[in-house]
Amino acid sequence: MKNGVDINMNRLRFVTSNKGKFYEVKSLLADYEIEMFNVGYPEIQASDLEDVACYGIRYLWNEYGGNLFLEDSGLFIHKLNGFPGVFSSYAQNTIGNRGILKLLSDEKDRRAYFKSVIAYCDEKGSIKLFGGRVDGFISYEEVGDEGFGFDPIFLYDGRTFGEISLDDKNKKSHRGFAVNEFKRYLDNNFKEVL
Amino acid sequence: MKNGVDINMNRLRFVTSNKGKFYEVKSLLADYEIEMFNVGYPEIQASDLEDVACYGIRYLWNEYGGNLFLEDSGLFIHKLNGFPGVFSSYAQNTIGNRGILKLLSDEKDRRAYFKSVIAYCDEKGSIKLFGGRVDGFISYEEVGDEGFGFDPIFLYDGRTFGEISLDDKNKKSHRGFAVNEFKRYLDNNFKEVL
Numbered sequence: 001m002k003n004g005v006d007i008n009m010n011r012l013r014f015v016t017s018n019k020g021k022f023y024e025v026k027s028l029l030a031d032y033e034i035e036m037f038n039v040g041y042p043e044i045q046a047s048d049l050e051d052v053a054c055y056g057i058r059y060l061w062n063e064y065g066g067n068l069f070l071e072d073s074g075l076f077i078h079k080l081n082g083f084p085g086v087f088s089s090y091a092q093n094t095i096g097n098r099g100i101l102k103l104l105s106d107e108k109d110r111r112a113y114f115k116s117v118i119a120y121c122d123e124k125g126s127i128k129l130f131g132g133r134v135d136g137f138i139s140y141e142e143v144g145d146e147g148f149g150f151d152p153i154f155l156y157d158g159r160t161f162g163e164i165s166l167d168d169k170n171k172k173s174h175r176g177f178a179v180n181e182f183k184r185y186l187d188n189n190f191k192e193v194l
Numbered sequence: 195m196k197n198g199v200d201i202n203m204n205r206l207r208f209v210t211s212n213k214g215k216f217y218e219v220k221s222l223l224a225d226y227e228i229e230m231f232n233v234g235y236p237e238i239q240a241s242d243l244e245d246v247a248c249y250g251i252r253y254l255w256n257e258y259g260g261n262l263f264l265e266d267s268g269l270f271i272h273k274l275n276g277f278p279g280v281f282s283s284y285a286q287n288t289i290g291n292r293g294i295l296k297l298l299s300d301e302k303d304r305r306a307y308f309k310s311v312i313a314y315c316d317e318k319g320s321i322k323l324f325g326g327r328v329d330g331f332i333s334y335e336e337v338g339d340e341g342f343g344f345d346p347i348f349l350y351d352g353r354t355f356g357e358i359s360l361d362d363k364n365k366k367s368h369r370g371f372a373v374n375e376f377k378r379y380l381d382n383n384f385k386e387v388l
Contacts, residue, residue, distance in 0.1 A: 045281065080293065083289050085288070086239075090241075095275070
């Protein structure tokens with residue numbers, strides 16, 4: 001329900017197996033009914049998140065129809081030519097934050113950005129992409145217990161993402177920006193319909 | 195032609211865009227007519243080379259029919275939980291050999307292996323996988339100008355793969371083993387037919 005009118009959004013499905021990510025996104029899309037849709041899809045080895053997201057959402061459309069979206073994100077480190085980028089999950093699970101810090105030991109250029117891409121496929125199979133990016137630096141050590149993944153080594157505005165609350169992170173994070181862009185699209189789209 | 199009989203192998207296509215790899219494999223399959231087939235296919239983000247190869251060959255079968263094969267390989271480092279593994283090309287293009295050496299600085303456990311997987315799809319769409327593996331160590335510095343990729347930091351039998359000739363490498367490398375396994379299959383398969 002939105003503005004008292006049934007807009008048939010009860011089938012908007014967020015394709016993810018990550019409960020933390022699901023609740024993070026759900027809290028930002030509180031006006032909509034979001035269902036966690038835990039199915040697998042192929043993530044290709046491309047250099048851009050957009051390519052990975054596009055390929056995935058097309059596969060999902062073919063298998064499960066529309067009214068669904070996915071989110072993919074990555075950490076891109078300037079001095080490492082964008083590594084770990086689209087392979088962030090894999091890098092996190094293998095070399096971890098310690099590995100990243102080691103790769104950057106003795107490096108003064110610690111610029112990095114987090115990027116998030118949301119791919120949405122509507123009921124007719126039309127696909128839209130929404131992105132968010134936040135620029136910061138890699139810290140010299142892990143700080144903070146909040147968040148997950150690379151959060152404790154990503155410095156933004158004097159603190160790491162591991163030091164700020166989820167609410168605070170949603171206001172300034174790549175994923176927060178991407179979800180808000182997606183939300184604006186949904187809002188405008190349904191304004192037109194209503 | 196093989197054994198004087200036309201075995202209709204003139205359409206055995208090796209799917210790759212890497213000329214070095216093509217000639218390396220072609221030299222090992224000299225009895226067969228191999229054609230370089232430079233088309234793209236999706237490489238998924240899986241943790242096993244087998245999964246990546248299987249997904250790719252199924253895609254290729256659907257798009258281009260059978261009588262083709264692909265080869266995928268990776269370097270798996272014990273102390274780094276298998277990193278860079280299936281993402282070896284990406285790691286090579288971003289952090290490079292220097293990055294790997296940095297990740298292993300102060301590490302005494304330098305065990306690593308190269309693995310190669312060949313996926314072959316015959317005329318009827320039947321898929322077979324062939325594998326090769328070679329165990330060695332990561333060196334403390336880059337040595338040698340032969341080969342490509344991680345060869346100069348992969349120590350085997352006292353020398354790096356960057357120090358040995360292609361002929362020598364074909365005799366002891368992961369790719370050489372996989373191609374020879376594939377060759378045995380082709381040989382036996384066609385013996386049955388003849």
